[in-house]
Amino acid sequence: MKKLLKAPLQLAGLGLASALVLTGCAASTTAPSQSAEPSASEDITSQPIELAFMGPETPETFEPVIAGFTELYPNITINYEQIPFDQLATTIEQRIGSGDSAIDIYTVDQPWLAQYAAKGYLEDISYLAAEASSAMPSAMYDVNFYDEKMWALSVWNSTQMMFYNKDMLDAAGVQYPSSSPDARWTWEEIDAASKIIVDSGSAQYGYLLEQVVNYYQFQAIAESAGGGSGITGSDMLSLDLTNAGWTKALEWYQDSFANGLQPTGVGGFDTGPMFSDKKLAFFIGGPWDIGIFGGNDVNWGVAPHPYFEGGEVATPTGSWSWGLNPASKNKTAAAEFLKYATINPVGNLKTTEALTVIPANEEAAGKYLPGLESDPRSAGVSDIMLYEIQNTARTRPTTVGYVQFDSLLSVALEDIRNGAEITSRIDVLTAAIDDAWELFR
Numbered sequence: 001m002k003k004l005l006k007a008p009l010q011l012a013g014l015g016l017a018s019a020l021v022l023t024g025c026a027a028s029t030t031a032p033s034q035s036a037e038p039s040a041s042e043d044i045t046s047q048p049i050e051l052a053f054m055g056p057e058t059p060e061t062f063e064p065v066i067a068g069f070t071e072l073y074p075n076i077t078i079n080y081e082q083i084p085f086d087q088l089a090t091t092i093e094q095r096i097g098s099g100d101s102a103i104d105i106y107t108v109d110q111p112w113l114a115q116y117a118a119k120g121y122l123e124d125i126s127y128l129a130a131e132a133s134s135a136m137p138s139a140m141y142d143v144n145f146y147d148e149k150m151w152a153l154s155v156w157n158s159t160q161m162m163f164y165n166k167d168m169l170d171a172a173g174v175q176y177p178s179s180s181p182d183a184r185w186t187w188e189e190i191d192a193a194s195k196i197i198v199d200s201g202s203a204q205y206g207y208l209l210e211q212v213v214n215y216y217q218f219q220a221i222a223e224s225a226g227g228g229s230g231i232t233g234s235d236m237l238s239l240d241l242t243n244a245g246w247t248k249a250l251e252w253y254q255d256s257f258a259n260g261l262q263p264t265g266v267g268g269f270d271t272g273p274m275f276s277d278k279k280l281a282f283f284i285g286g287p288w289d290i291g292i293f294g295g296n297d298v299n300w301g302v303a304p305h306p307y308f309e310g311g312e313v314a315t316p317t318g319s320w321s322w323g324l325n326p327a328s329k330n331k332t333a334a335a336e337f338l339k340y341a342t343i344n345p346v347g348n349l350k351t352t353e354a355l356t357v358i359p360a361n362e363e364a365a366g367k368y369l370p371g372l373e374s375d376p377r378s379a380g381v382s383d384i385m386l387y388e389i390q391n392t393a394r395t396r397p398t399t400v401g402y403v404q405f406d407s408l409l410s411v412a413l414e415d416i417r418n419g420a421e422i423t424s425r426i427d428v429l430t431a432a433i434d435d436a437w438e439l440f441r
Helices: 014-022 059-072 085-095 110-119 126-135 138-142 166-172 187-200 215-224 244-258 268-276 288-293 331-342 345-350 362-374 381-391 402-417 422-440
Strands: 049-055 076-082 105-109 161-165 205-209 280-285 300-304 320-324
Touching: 049 059, 049 331, 059 076, 059 331, 059 345, 076 331, 085 105, 105 110, 105 331, 110 320, 110 402, 126 138, 126 331, 161 166, 161 381, 166 187, 166 280, 187 205, 187 280, 205 268, 215 244, 215 402, 244 402, 244 422, 268 280, 268 288, 280 288, 300 381, 320 331, 331 345, 345 362, 362 381, 402 422
Parallel strands: 049 076, 049 105, 205 280
Antiparallel strands: 105 320, 161 280, 161 300
8 A cells, every 4th residue: 555644556447547537527517717828938948947836745745746747847846845734724824815926836725715716815727727627527627616717726536435344243243335336325224233233342333424523524414414515695605504404414413422323522633543443333534544544454344425315425525726826926837737736647646646545637546546446455445436526526615704614613513512402503603604704795
C-alpha cells in the first residue's frame, strides 16, 4: 500500500478507465459565462519563472506532480509552502485578502469556494470550463462554480463506504453485507445487526461514523431520509432543517448513541482507531482508511454506504480544488500548472502518489482505483467507489454562508448526540445561522 501522509496504488484498468471516460462528464449541469484567458500569447518557456503554491498538505505530497510539471517546463520553479490546516483560512484571509502577489496558486476547500469567489479571492478561470467538463465527473465540475463562473479546478474526489469486521460478524452469526451497490444495507439493517453483535459480546459497539459530527458525513444521512441538503432559496441563504426528513435523520442519529450502538465522546482522529482496535463491528469511512487500515490486523471487508429503507441512496463527496490568486503576476504559467495537476490525467495521478485519495480526473481515477485492491481485504472497493462517484454523490451546497453553517451545525450535532432535545436545539441553531448570514443578505 502507498504511504499515507497526515493529510486527510496504481494498476491499469482499461475497462474501468473506459467506463469513467464515457460517463459522468456529459452530465455536467453548469454552463459558464465567458472569461478571457490571461495573456494567452505569453511565452512561458523561454524565461525563468518562479511560482508560489500554498496549501495544508506536507511538501512530500506534491513532490511528484511538481517534478512532472517541471520536467515539461524546466524553466519554471514551483515553491510549495505548507500552511497548517487550522491556519489556512486565516492565512488566505490575510494574504490573498490583502492582495499579496507573492502567492500564485492555493488549495481551496470546496465548500469555501463560493465565499472566496464572492470576496474576490479567486481568479475567474471559466475559459478552462470546456476542458474541465471533458475531464471530470459532473459533481467535481459543478462544485467549482459560483455566480455562473468557474473559480477553481478539482484535484481530488472522495466518497464513503462501510468497513466491517468479519470475525465479529462470524462470531455473532451475522451474514456479511453485500459488496453490490444494488444490495446495499439500510441503516435499519445496520442497527439490527449491530444490536445482535453487541448483545453477543463480539463487539463493544456496533458502528461509528468517521466524521461523526461533521456535515460532510451527515448530509448524506439527511438526504437519504428525504430531508434535502438543509439549505434552500434562490440565494442559498435559507434553512430547511425542520422538515420530516431532517427530523427522522436527527432522531435516528441521537438514538444510535442513546442505545449504545455508537460510542459517545469519540471524534476527530480517534474514530478510525476504534475500528483498528476491534471495538466496532462497522465503520463508515473514506478511501483514505484503506491505507490506514492496511496496517492493522483486522479481518475486514468493504461494503457500500448505507441508506434508509424506502429512502434515497446518497453518499458524501467533495475534496480539494486549486485556484489562482487574482493578484498573481504569473497567471499564464500558474494556469498551466493548474491544468497539468487537474485536467491532465498524468499530472492528476501524480497528486495521489503519496496518499490514498481519489483523483478528480476520470481517466486518472480509472487507472488509480483498481490499485486500492492490492490488499485482499479491500476486494470490490473500486467498483463500489466508481458507482458512488457516478450515481449517488451529493456535493455540499454552494453558498457564501457555508462556513458559518458548517461550524454551527457541528456544534449542534455534538449536542444532539449527547442528548439535547432536538426541536429546541435546531431552533437555536437556525437562529444562530440566520444571524450569521445577515452579513451576506
